[in-house]
Amino acid sequence: MDFLRTVFFTDISLFMGISSLLVVAILTFLYLKKIDEIKEREDKIRKLEDNLEEMDEQARLIVKTDLELSQTQEELDRKITSLLALQRLSQDLSSSLEEEKIFSHIRPEIISELGFELCLVVLKEKGSLVAKTSIGLDNKESLNVLLGLMKQKDFLDLLIKERILYPNNLSSSFEQVRKHLKEEIKLKSFIVSVIQTKEGVLGVVILGSFSEEEIFKGVRETIEILSTQISQAIENIALFEQLYNSQQELEVKINERTRDLQRALEEISKINQLKSQFVSAVSHELRTPLTSIKGYASLLVQEKFGKLPSDIKVRLERINQQSDSLVSMINDLLDIARIESGRMKIDIQKVDIVELAKRVGDLLFPQMQEKNIHLKLECPESLAIDADKKLIERVLINLLNNAVKFTPQDKAITIAVGEEKDYVKVSVKDEGIGISQEDLGNVFREFYKVDNPVNKELKGTGLGLSLAKNIVKAHKGDIWAESALGEGANFIFTLPR
Amino acid sequence: MSNIDIAFGFSRHYSAEEAVREASVQLRSKSAFPKIDLCIVFFNLPLEEARKIPYSIKRVLNPRTVIGCSLPFLVAEHAFFKRGLIIIGFSGIEFSAGIFSEEKDMAEASERFIWRILRQAQHKRRSFFLSFARFKFSSVSNFLKGIERGLGRNFPFSGIFSCEEESTHPLLLLHNENIITSGAVGILFFDNPDIFLETGSGFSPLGKGGRVTSFSRNLIKEIDNKPAVDFYRDYFGEKIIHSNNYFKKVISRYPLGFKAKDFSGYIIGIPRAFNSDGSISFLKDVLSDEIKLMIPVRHSLINALSNAAKDCKDKIRKPRICFFFDSFYRYRLLGAFYYRQIEALKEAVGEVGLVGGVSFYGMGTLHSSRIGLGHFILENSFSFITAGQK
Known part of the structure; x- marks a missing residue:
């Protein structure tokens, strides 16, 4: 029993001992595993912290780079903004033709876009400095700046060399200016840029800031461009004024001359009117007795009042013929007077000018045949125009009559009809003695007769061409002659279609 | 639900009278309503010209109420301007407006200001408060506190604030025939129009x-x-x-x-x-x-506003007008790229009218009212507001 008890208890103790050992081993294993896990996690946390630190380090680097970049970006932005402002101002300045307008274009927002709060444009006038634009300063302050500049001896002359002044490039000669702008006007930064033309230094542009200490290099260049633009605008105005004054003088002279001409024209027109009235009145007065003279002469020639001695009959026939030419002359004069005074009624209708030319050719055929003159027609088949048929026929008759009169035996006359863009051109060309350049301008004048043997031999009224001219003009057409001595003459007229 | 009409007109004229006339013609050409109830005006004109605005608007448009302020930079017709005048006309809407001057106890005074506006409301359901203000920095918190007390902590509120100490452009505030340089003007919209606000910084x-x-x-x-x-x-x-x-x-x-x-x-x-x-x-x-x-990353600054504009516009059933107030710092940070932001906005709002400009500090609540942050000044941020038919 004892043995059994001993064995049992020994086994139990052994079992318990082994079990305890096992538990301790398991716990130790688990503990060690946990410690490993914790270490692993600690490692991970450390790595994470390292990563975070690294990230933060990168963030610092990003911030540093971003700061530098933002600085550059800011400069670039300012440059872009100031250039855009300058571009706008340049456009305004280049379109300004008055000095006052130049300065009114320099507005506060442009100065602000250029990066400044203050702007003063100062020009030299009668030995003194005058502020033309003042932005960011009241009148008293502007005056104070001007007085400060005037204190600096030979201020503008000294600027010819420097062209642009800013606090960092100020030589000792401008100490007075620096002190004044910095200490009295309390500007933290400023730029003084010269306005200069071919005439010399005209003034300065002063730009300043009460808050910004630094002036970027790019802005300095922009301000130099600005002052050059102002200089050019002032120069342009001077040139424009010069041009304008000359133009004004010229205009005054032209106006005077025009007035003189107008007066002369009015006088001529009055005289012409009086002449037309006179001619018309005289012609009317002449026509009535002339009709009686012609009537009686005709009856006498026809021996209605009894037989006449032959020498008297010859003389009466001459009276009858001369009466015909006088009637024709008076009719022409009356027509001219009517056209000139606008009393002539023009009966516009569709007229075939080619047919009309042929008809006139037929009408004067006997005269041409007498001198064996060949008539050439250079015309299309037909060409319709709007005109007074009778009047245009008279023009053609007058021109062809003239041509026949001046064309020698066995020569030719050419009537050409053609159409241009919006008018019809008719010419009557002869192969006669021609007209000198001197006479060419006068042939359409009333009673003008070229001094040549033909005219001495064959007397005319001197009204045919004048009447033709008046008729063509009344149709809103044009008439002229082309000729040279010995080369025949070409009379051309145009009529609107 | 009554039909509302919202339209705007813009002019770059230097003369206030001419600018009002030109903008009114544009406004009238876009609006079918014979009577204009409310005019919101944004302008950048010299003080002497600005003083002529109230009379000119009354003479030409004769609205029931005029409210507005000056802005250093204006946005209208999808472009950016440094001079000009924008008139936004509202017809068929319900609102009440008021003016407020700086007082010693700002919180109490601004609360009274809100109560004065609310008294006109006659228990109507209010939806949005828009205010333009210029104070000393020290007064702003109390001013906003009073508004919070009057309208509730999370009541949708937006506007423009300019600080007296920092501003180089004095903000001019307009209410009917009054122009003031210190104080606030405000307008409380009721149920219709539907108004939605987004804010952000990018x-x-x-x-x-x-x-x-x-x-x-x-x-x-x-x-x-x-x-x-x-x-x-x-x-x-x-x-x-x-x-x-x-x-x-x-x-x-x-x-x-x-x-x-x-x-x-x-x-x-x-x-x-x-x-x-x-x-x-x-x-x-x-x-x-x-x-x-x-x-600030320029790309993100632009995207933030254009995304907010898209979201804001999509939340209104029938958007009629978009207001946009950007902060001066964001404007400076974007610099010469500012026009790209306008282009992005133009794409975001499409055919809907876009008006607004650059202010100094935005002022308002975050659009997500469940955050419960109350009213405060938004710095380096923008506010985008869309209004339309409910």
């Missing part, structure tokens, strides 16, 4: 950030158990402590971003000062315990 978080371990109201005393200024010192060195210019340059470009619970973005806070005890002062109360250094 700034991106940078670095490992920190945890606010000690703070009190608008002061952060410690970040990660170290004096708060060390957070900036760590990134920018000693120079930021000693150079005021450097400090100013850094804090507007790299403000702090506060992570708010239930809000995906960061709320921007610009340090006002580094104090001698190592704490940092802010304009508004400190929001949370997690902060990050924020950095």
